[in-house]
Amino acid sequence: MDIDPWLWWLIGAAGLGIGLVITAMPELAMLAVGAVAAAVTAGVFGGDAVYQVAVFAVVSTALIAVIRPIAARHRAQRPQLATGVEALKGKQAVVLERVDSSGGGRIKLAGEIWSARSLDTDRAYEVGQEVDVVDIEGATAIVM
Known part of the structure; x- marks a missing residue:
């Protein structure tokens, strides 16, 4: 049984999603989105393995580069409403x-x-x- 490359990418994304749930590391979610983008590349555009890995790397890196600083800023802010x-x-x-x-x-x-x-x-x-x-x-x- 030969499994299509897009299915391997989806299996990888699911594995990263499970890792996210277990470890609560948000970076794994960004890598999972990169894997889904690579699956779409493989399934819809039929790109070769190098192209799929490039899409995975670019999407994952872009998400980490953009979302991590925003998340860090939000985590560092004190709550606006003081209680107690x-x-x-x-x-x-x-x-x-x-x-x-x-x-x-x-x-x-x-x-x-x-x-x-x-x-x-x-x-x-x-x-x-x-x-x-x-x-x-x-x-x-x-x-x-």
């Missing part, structure tokens, strides 16, 4: 009980009451003052 504790950093709060560096004070932050301490050890904030939240450590807001 990250969303509270930089917010203003109102002092409910005197806040100093010892950590015994209380503030009202985003409608909730938080324990708080001063970032600056020499600074204390009195009831009613507005403070800025610079960090959250556990359940304690660090303010200034």
Whole structure:
């Protein structure tokens, strides 16, 4: 039984797809697309083996060269929407009980009451003052 070259390319693409699922390496998907392009070249245009390999190499390389930098840029970007504790950093709060560096004070932050301490050890904030939240450590807001 003689198998057509386009079928070998599709088998190779399927193997690369399985490898993609197992390893989660996106480059394998780009190689699989290159193999499909080579299969189309073999099946539709009937190109010889050198032409098929050239199409595979060019398509795969082009996809890797174009898509990898875009994916890396997206992976490096921080999420636009801050949630949880990250969303509270930089917010203003109102002092409910005197806040100093010892950590015994209380503030009202985003409608909730938080324990708080001063970032600056020499600074204390009195009831009613507005403070800025610079960090959250556990359940304690660090303010200034």
